[in-house]
Amino acid sequence: MRIARRFTTAGSSAYHGIEFRTVASEIRNPDGSVVFKQTDIEVPAGWSQVASDVLAQKYFRRAGVPDRTESAPEDGVPAWLWRRVPASGAKLGGEVSARQVFDRMAGTWTYWGWKSGYFDTEDDARAYFDEMRAMLARQMGAPNSPQWFNTGLHWAYGIDGPGQGHFYVDFRSGEVKASRSAYEHPQPHACFIQSVADDLVNDGGIMDLWVREARLFKYGSGTGSNFSKLRGENEALSGGGKSSGLMSFLKVGDRAAGAIKSGGTTRRAAKMVVVDVDHPDIEQFIDWKVVEEQKVAALVAGSTLARRTLNAVMRACRASDLDGEGRFDPKRNAELRQAIRAARRAAVPENYVQRVIQLARQGEAEIDFKVYDTDWDSDAYLTVSGQNSNNSVRVTNAFLNAVEAGRDWPLVRRIDGKVHKTVKAAAL
Numbered sequence: 001m002r003i004a005r006r007f008t009t010a011g012s013s014a015y016h017g018i019e020f021r022t023v024a025s026e027i028r029n030p031d032g033s034v035v036f037k038q039t040d041i042e043v044p045a046g047w048s049q050v051a052s053d054v055l056a057q058k059y060f061r062r063a064g065v066p067d068r069t070e071s072a073p074e075d076g077v078p079a080w081l082w083r084r085v086p087a088s089g090a091k092l093g094g095e096v097s098a099r100q101v102f103d104r105m106a107g108t109w110t111y112w113g114w115k116s117g118y119f120d121t122e123d124d125a126r127a128y129f130d131e132m133r134a135m136l137a138r139q140m141g142a143p144n145s146p147q148w149f150n151t152g153l154h155w156a157y158g159i160d161g162p163g164q165g166h167f168y169v170d171f172r173s174g175e176v177k178a179s180r181s182a183y184e185h186p187q188p189h190a191c192f193i194q195s196v197a198d199d200l201v202n203d204g205g206i207m208d209l210w211v212r213e214a215r216l217f218k219y220g221s222g223t224g225s226n227f228s229k230l231r232g233e234n235e236a237l238s239g240g241g242k243s244s245g246l247m248s249f250l251k252v253g254d255r256a257a258g259a260i261k262s263g264g265t266t267r268r269a270a271k272m273v274v275v276d277v278d279h280p281d282i283e284q285f286i287d288w289k290v291v292e293e294q295k296v297a298a299l300v301a302g303s304t305l306a307r308r309t310l311n312a313v314m315r316a317c318r319a320s321d322l323d324g325e326g327r328f329d330p331k332r333n334a335e336l337r338q339a340i341r342a343a344r345r346a347a348v349p350e351n352y353v354q355r356v357i358q359l360a361r362q363g364e365a366e367i368d369f370k371v372y373d374t375d376w377d378s379d380a381y382l383t384v385s386g387q388n389s390n391n392s393v394r395v396t397n398a399f400l401n402a403v404e405a406g407r408d409w410p411l412v413r414r415i416d417g418k419v420h421k422t423v424k425a426a427a428l
Contacts, residue, residue: 001118003127007134010123014130015099018137019045025056030375042097044137051139055098059148064159065100066090072158078122081111081129085158098137104152105143106132111155116171143188149220150186159183165215187219191270198229198414206230206249210256217260217269224272226394231414232280246281247288250389257388273389277399277428280411280420286393286428292384299372299380302347307369309343310356314367317360328357399425 008014021044026037036057043052066086074082086092095101110129119125135141143151153159161182168185170177179185194212199205209225216223233245250273257269275285316336320327330337336357343353356367372380381387402409402425409425412418 001113001124001128002120003124003131005127005131007138007140008127008130010127014133015137018134020097020099021045023049023052025049025053027057029377030373038096040096042099044098044139047098047139055101055148058145059101060095061153061157061159062094064092064153065094065157066092069157077111077114078125081107081114081125083111083155083158100156101148101152102133102136104156105147106136108152108155112171144190146186146190146220147188150183151188153186154181154183164218165211182219187216187221190221192216192221192223194223194225196225196227196229198231210253213253213269213271214256214260217257217271222270222272224274224390226274226276228274228276228279228394229414232411232420233284235280235413235415235420245284246275246279247284250285250288251385254385254388258382269388271389272392274392274394277393277395278410278412280413282393282411282428283423285391289386289391292386295384296372296374296380299383300374303369303371305346306348306352307367307371309339309346309348310352310367310369312339313343313353313356314360314364315339317357318365328361393428399428 009016020042023041023043024037024039025041027035029035038056038060041052041056041060043055047055068087068090069084070087071079071082072085073079106129109132110125113119113128114125119128163179164182166179166182166185166187167176168179169175194209195204196206196209197204201207213223227246227250230246230249231243233243233247235243235245237243253271253273257271260269275282279285313336316333316339317328320333320335322329322333326332328336330340340353344350359367370379372378374380376387399409401407407425408422409428410419411421411423413420
């Protein structure tokens with residue numbers, strides 16, 4: 001390839017004419033507590049605060065970055081393009097400048113291009129390196145998230161680690177090989193469509209999919225699958241039992257996705273779930289998130305009522321003028337009797353009411369009953385499922401024709417192909 005310069009000049013810095021400034025970035029919880037904070041971040045002056053936050057919070061490498069590096073000479077590679085490794089006595093930390101990120105990504109792309117023989121001359125390789133860095137700094141172009149996360153950590157800093165089950169194509173032989181290094185051949189691709197078979201533990205099956213998804217999430221990629229091959233609830237198993245159904249496995253996968261931070265940062269995994277409209281469990285799938293949202297509402301409302309009424313029971317026990325056990329006896333303590341009735345009307349479990357009375361006997365003055373809220377990152381939402389899945393239903397022309405005609409629609413079992421249930425097409 002011949003690379004013409006458009007935004008840089010040979011012999012000058014790729015960042016010539018680009019002003020940089022120092023900013024800070026932080027993330028706070030609703031209660032004001034700090035989740036993430038970094039100061040003295042160097043970014044191009046034209047970048048917005050949002051762009052600066054994304055870089056700092058999501059894409060900066062936070063560990064293993066040496067403050068000093070030295071070259072790792074390599075035959076056939078220009079000295080300016082040699083890989084870098086930690087210098088003797090170097091201290092390890094994290095990235096603090098956008099230039100570090102631009103340099104490591106564009107440098108690695110140039111290094112790979114040189115090794116693969118893409119450039120006509122060394123000047124073309126140098127032009128490519130400079131032009132890419134200038135365009136990144138000016139936001140004229142940008143790669144996908146896994147590139148920002150992973151590309152260049154081995155080339156720029158000498159960061160390495162054991163293989164994680166990834167594969168790459170050897171540019172010399174054209175063969176697909178298992179990578180022995182997690183960073184020399186990193187995961188640079190963003191979105192993956194993966195199949196899943198109706199099999200519990202073998203390759204290509206359900207549990208194998210969770211492993212493959214975890215591998216992708218860990219390095220910042222998203223994944224999607226059509227789960228329609230999985231048998232529905234109560235379909236027969238080969239061992240003579242009944243299947244727990246599609247939804248039970250989708251909930252496991254959702255939990256796994258929620259536990260993994262993409263790229264090891266605050267970015268959550270992206271997970272797409274697709275189910276065909278004729279699946280036996282399609283109704284439960286469609287209602288999944290609605291039902292889970294109702295659980296959150298119940299947790300918020302119920303915890304608020306429980307805290308209010310149970311503390312009223314506690315106060316009634318403490319405020320009574322009766323002596324001894326009389327203050328804990330609703331037959332003798334009228335205020336306690338009213339508080340217990342209010343708790344029962346609010347459907348507070350009886351064992352909780354009695355527990356509060358027992359705590360009052362032991363000298364407690366207040367009960368610390370946790371109240372939930374509707375913040376998306378709260379304990380209420382962490383309790384329910386489906387929060388990490390982007391759900392879609394795959395419809396067919398046959399289904400749409402059935403809706404238009406007002407016909408019934410069959411839900412079909414996955415193993416024997418028999419009709420599991422018939423519903424009105426318009427009702428789905």
